[in-house]
Amino acid sequence: MCLGIPGRIEAITATEPLRMGRVRFGGIAKEVCLATVPEAGIGDWVVVHAGFAISVVDEAAAAEVLSWLRESP
Amino acid sequence: MRFVDEWRDPEAARGLARRIAERVTRPWRIMEVCGGQTHALVRFGIDRLLPEAVTLLHGPGCPVCVTPTATLDAALAIARRPEVVLCTYGDMLRVPGTERTLADAKTAGADVRIVYSTLDALALAESLPDREVVFLAVGFETTAPGVAIAVAQAEIRKIVNFSAIVAHVRVPPALEAILAGPERVVDGFLAAGHVCAVMGTAEYAPIAARHRVPIVVTGFEPLDLLDGILACVTQLEEGRHEVENRYARAVRDEGNRAAREAVLRVFEPVDRTWRGLGDIPHSGLALRAAYRRFDALERFAPQVGASRDAPECIAGAVLVGKARPTDCPAFGKACTPDHPLGATMVSSEGACAAYHRYRSVG
Ligand code: SF4
Numbered sequence: 001m002c003l004g005i006p007g008r009i010e011a012i013t014a015t016e017p018l019r020m021g022r023v024r025f026g027g028i029a030k031e032v033c034l035a036t037v038p039e040a041g042i043g044d045w046v047v048v049h050a051g052f053a054i055s056v057v058d059e060a061a062a063a064e065v066l067s068w069l070r071e072s073p
Numbered sequence: 074m075r076f077v078d079e080w081r082d083p084e085a086a087r088g089l090a091r092r093i094a095e096r097v098t099r100p101w102r103i104m105e106v107c108g109g110q111t112h113a114l115v116r117f118g119i120d121r122l123l124p125e126a127v128t129l130l131h132g133p134g135c136p137v138c139v140t141p142t143a144t145l146d147a148a149l150a151i152a153r154r155p156e157v158v159l160c161t162y163g164d165m166l167r168v169p170g171t172e173r174t175l176a177d178a179k180t181a182g183a184d185v186r187i188v189y190s191t192l193d194a195l196a197l198a199e200s201l202p203d204r205e206v207v208f209l210a211v212g213f214e215t216t217a218p219g220v221a222i223a224v225a226q227a228e229i230r231k232i233v234n235f236s237a238i239v240a241h242v243r244v245p246p247a248l249e250a251i252l253a254g255p256e257r258v259v260d261g262f263l264a265a266g267h268v269c270a271v272m273g274t275a276e277y278a279p280i281a282a283r284h285r286v287p288i289v290v291t292g293f294e295p296l297d298l299l300d301g302i303l304a305c306v307t308q309l310e311e312g313r314h315e316v317e318n319r320y321a322r323a324v325r326d327e328g329n330r331a332a333r334e335a336v337l338r339v340f341e342p343v344d345r346t347w348r349g350l351g352d353i354p355h356s357g358l359a360l361r362a363a364y365r366r367f368d369a370l371e372r373f374a375p376q377v378g379a380s381r382d383a384p385e386c387i388a389g390a391v392l393v394g395k396a397r398p399t400d401c402p403a404f405g406k407a408c409t410p411d412h413p414l415g416a417t418m419v420s421s422e423g424a425c426a427a428y429h430r431y432r433s434v435g
Contacts, residue, residue: 003109003293003421003422004109004215004266004267004270004293004323006074006075006076006077008075017226017229017230018192018222018226025074026074030189032190033190033192033219033222035222035331035335036218036222036329036331036332036335037329037331038331045075045076047267047270047323049215049216049219049267050162050189050190050191050212050215050216050219051189051190051191051192051193051219052190052216052218052219052222052332054215054218054267054270054271054329054332055267055270055271055323055324055325055329057076057322057323058321058322058323059322061321061322062076062321062322065300065319065321065322066079066080066296069085069088069089069296069300070082070085070088
């Protein structure tokens with residue numbers, strides 16, 4: 001229940017009364033509330049917790065850390 | 074899946090484990106706070122990759138596990154009312170109350186439903202105007218925005234037959250409680266990444282400074298966890314005690330402003346009792362006066378007797394890192410996921426469930 005899962009916004013499905021979108025997690029897509037990530041649009045990745053996006057994934061930060069981690073001797 | 078698979082690269086994981094081993098000169102005890110992290114650590118065998126000197130302690134970060142039996146008993150009493158539809162997350166159904174579980178109540182005829190999101194419960198209330206839809210809200214700061222938004226919507230849209238049992242808890246006061254005893258059991262913390270994604274990192278700086286303890290904001294995949302442990306060990310070896318964000322892809326220092334504002338508008342901090350940790354000041358969230366009419370405990374004033382836990386269950390000690398699940402005499406014998414005696418054996422984030430699943434006895 002408390003696991004945050006990254007998914008990609010496929011569509012914005014509503015703006016009122018709450019901003020909602022269809023978010024794809026691998027093989028499945030779910031209707032997710034985007035009210036707290038107003039800056040996120042189609043194609044962005046968000047971390048979703050129990051039906052609510054809580055954070056927009058910073059792809060540049062992810063790439064930077066990952067390349068640093070993979071450099072390990 | 075992107076942002077998952079590449080963070081499970083076994084070769085990079087071994088490289089990180091090597092770096093940790095090179096850096097360690099003496100024993101350190103690091104507590105991961107979040108149950109999701111406990112689960113990943115055990116699942117991927119990360120504890121076994123680490124040098125002997127690094128001990129991982131599993132923290133209280135399983136919201137289902139720290140929810141007191143009394144709260145569950147109150148939910149059971151409310152669910153018994155004929156007009157009530159009790160909604161909650163799937164994990165709560167099999168958690169033992171004093172006498173029985175919500176799943177038992179459902180079998181006995183109570184209308185108990187699992188929902189994915191608080192908005193599903195709200196939509197149910199709209200579609201069933203003659204019923205009372207009650208959402209049992211457990212969780213840390215991660216799920217609090219969803220509950221806050223549902224309550225705020227109920228108020229705006231005048232959905233009067235919706236209410237919530239708010240059992241939300243906050244992480245920072247729990248860290249304080251763990252550090253408070255005379256005997257220090259933890260040298261460094263891996264802070265729960267998604268809690269910080271919502272609330273930011275500001276609340277942790279005073280704790281790190283006061284207790285001279287490094288607090289490393291950490292993600293949930295194997296490379297995240299190893300990277301967090303490496304950062305924590307590095308600070309400890311260098312005598313530093315800072316808040317360090319190693320989960321930059323999801324966590325901004327200021328958190329998620331809109332989510333934090335939703336939480337603060339609807340909830341206020343209150344003292345709360347935790348299973349295993351007892352009473353902790355300011356460690357819970359409760360509805361503010363302006364929203365209190367959505368409080369199911371006020372609306373239904375459930376009558377419950379004294380609550381009791383299974384006497385053999387040592388989950389209280391497990392939740393504060395003082396015992397491992399395998400130290401419990403009931404583990405894997407009287408207590409299994411099919412016949413759980415304590416919440417830590419039920420929840421997918423509970424330490425007992427993680428050990429049972431991935432380190433099964435026999
Ligand atoms: S194994 Fe079962 S009885 Fe023992 S501490 Fe865990 S939940 Fe409680």
